Amino acid sequence: MKVTCRVGGVLGVCFGISSVLLWATSSLGASYLGQRDLLQLNSDEISAFSTAVDPVKNIDFHNPDSHLSKILIPRAPGSENITFVRAYIVSTLKSLNWEVEEDTFTDNTPYGPKTFTNIIATKDPSAARRVILSAHYDSKFFESYPESQFVGATDSAAPCAMMLDVAEALNKPLEQRKERFENGLEDDDDVAETTLQLVFFDGEEAFKDWTDTDSIYGARHLAKKWSSTFVPPNTKRRLIGQGSMTELATIEHLILLDLLGAPTPSIKAYFPDTAWLFDAMASAERQLAESGALYEVGATDTTSWKSFFLPRTGTDFSFGYIGDDHVPFLQRGVNILHIITLPFPTVWHTLKDDASALDIPTMRRWNLILRIFMAQYLNLRPDDSAIHSHVSRLEGEL
Numbered sequence: 226m227k228v229t230c231r232v233g234g235v236l237g238v239c240f241g242i243s244s245v246l247l248w249a250t251s252s253l254g255a256s257y258l259g260q261r262d263l264l265q266l267n268s269d270e271i272s273a274f275s276t277a278v279d280p281v282k283n284i285d286f287h288n289p290d291s292h293l294s295k296i297l298i299p300r301a302p303g304s305e306n307i308t309f310v311r312a313y314i315v316s317t318l319k320s321l322n323w324e325v326e327e328d329t330f331t332d333n334t335p336y337g338p339k340t341f342t343n344i345i346a347t348k349d350p351s352a353a354r355r356v357i358l359s360a361h362y363d364s365k366f367f368e369s370y371p372e373s374q375f376v377g378a379t380d381s382a383a384p385c386a387m388m389l390d391v392a393e394a395l396n397k398p399l400e401q402r403k404e405r406f407e408n409g410l411e412d413d414d415d416v417a418e419t420t421l422q423l424v425f426f427d428g429e430e431a432f433k434d435w436t437d438t439d440s441i442y443g444a445r446h447l448a449k450k451w452s453s454t455f456v457p458p459n460t461k462r463r464l465i466g467q468g469s470m471t472e473l474a475t476i477e478h479l480i481l482l483d484l485l486g487a488p489t490p491s492i493k494a495y496f497p498d499t500a501w502l503f504d505a506m507a508s509a510e511r512q513l514a515e516s517g518a519l520y521e522v523g524a525t526d527t528t529s530w531k532s533f534f535l536p537r538t539g540t541d542f543s544f545g546y547i548g549d550d551h552v553p554f555l556q557r558g559v560n561i562l563h564i565i566t567l568p569f570p571t572v573w574h575t576l577k578d579d580a581s582a583l584d585i586p587t588m589r590r591w592n593l594i595l596r597i598f599m600a601q602y603l604n605l606r607p608d609d610s611a612i613h614s615h616v617s618r619l620e621g622e623l
Contacts, residue, residue: 226429226483226549226565258415258477260501263601268516273607274394274596275518283390284383284486284588286580292317293386293588297376297580301366302428302442303339310362311342314425317389318346321396323423328450332442335433343443344425346392348399352420353461356602357479358391358595360384361429361443361550365574378582379570381429383486383591388423390592391599395421398605416604418463419477426550441550448473448553476559478502481551483565484573485591488584490566493535495547499562500537502602506564507534509597510590519590533590 266274283292296314300307315325328343344362347355362385364377376382402417411417428442451472461475478499494503513519514530551561572578600607 226547258419261416263505264604264606266512266597266601266606270607271512271516271597272518274600275513275516275593277397277607278390278394280390280589280592280596281585283393284386284583284592285585286378286583291386292389293382293583296362296382296385297378299374299376300362300364301373302341302363302430307363307427311344311425311427314344314362314385314389315346318344318392318423321392322400323348323392324350328443328447330446332428332446333438334442335439339428339442341427341442341446343427343447344423345447346423346425347420348392348396348422349403349420351460351462353418353463354475354477355420355422356477356599357422357424358388358482358599359424359426359479359550360388360482361426363427363429363443365430366432371576375574375576376579378572378578378580379484379486380573380578381483381485383583383588384482385425387482387485387588387591387595388425391421391595392423394592394596395599395603395605397608398600399603401608402603402605411604413604419603421599421603424479429550435548440548441552444550445553448557448559451476452557473554473557473559476554478560478562479551479554480562480564481549483549483563484569485564485566486583486588487566487570487572488587489531490533490587491535491568492533492564492566494537495563496561499560502562503534504537505601506562506594506598507532509601510534510594513590513593513597518593521586521589533594 282288285291286293286297288294296310298306298310300310311327315327318325323346326345328345329340331338331340360381362381364380364382365375367373367375399421402411405411406414406417424447426441426443426447429440429444431440433439454472455469456472456475494500510519510532519530547563547565547567549563549565551563555561570578570582572582599605
């Protein structure tokens with residue numbers, strides 16, 4: 226992503242020597258279902274989602290078998306390491322019975338043509354719409370040692386590991402919701418027709434200086450591709466709208482994670498049309514705190530905590546944005562929720578953006594927030610066995 230700058234007191238985006246790019250604060254399109262009341266979970270259900278999968282297991286960089294450890298290596302586009310990371314992400318999601326597409330293409334870079342591969346994983350390809358949870362999985366290219374050993378822990382190894390955690394934690398509830406829908410037992414058919422899609426972008430980082438052509442290679446390619454690719458007939462259970470629809474038009478929202486994993490993040494809302502989603506994510510954090518699930522086992526203070534999310538005033542939206550993978554989708558009318566800490570971590574684009582920059586309690590909280598937020602968005606109830614296990618565990622502690 227490109228660091229922000231100020232122009233005339235307005236938050237904008239610096240694109241190297243090019244002019245500052247300013248955009249309207251709301252995207253061109255709108256979600257089919259619009260702003261809506263998300264599913265409310267009780268404390269037992271929140272706890273069940275929180276404990277269905279150990280929220281530390283997947284982001285524990287001390288464990289060589291964790292998702293994060295597998296990703297936390299130098300992985301510049303086109304390298305052997307990024308091929309390894311891609312294979313790991315693909316095999317992890319396929320083992321959970323997600324449909325995975327490897328979107329490979331070639332683009333020109335300051336170092337000549339290079340090949341990139343986006344990873345697109347969809348839980349229910351027959352659903353009419355999807356909400357996208359995304360991050361980039363490449364690390365910044367540096368030409369020489371030691372900078373070539375840059376691992377991009379916050380940028381964006383940790384967000385990728387968090388996405389895999391969401392896939393694992395919500396996998397069974399997603400399958401159960403699909404079964405309920407097909408049996409006519411789902412409470413809200415409209416919401417049940419939105420599946421979860423994970424997109425891992427390749428080539429987010431600039432090879433040299435961030436410009437319109439040397440940056441976000443994977444996102445630019447995929448947004449353009451989807452804007453001209455029409456949904457094949459009879460591949461979706463039902464489509465809302467008349468006539469043919471492009472793949473891009475079936476996106477409810479694109480949620481982009483970036484620069485996460487360091488302690489005390491500061492997250493703000495950037496776009497008015499997704500302010501309600503920003504509030505819903507902040508609400509998920511608050512519900513976790515109120516249920517007691519926010520705190521690690523053995524915590525003595527469960528009353529004082531600081532939110533990751535800055536309170537909204539209603540007038541605090543910028544007339545620009547941070548350059549990142551969401552931009553080509555925003556330009557084409559997709560609703561965006563950008564979850565990125567601002568200011569950027571102090572280790573940004575330095576060798577210090579390694580495991581030492583990460584905070585496990587912070588990442589644990591992100592895992593839980595994303596689980597609850599996505600469960601509420603997708604109208605998911607926890608697996609019955611997870612609730613029973615949680616209740617039995619509580620009874621055993623009494």
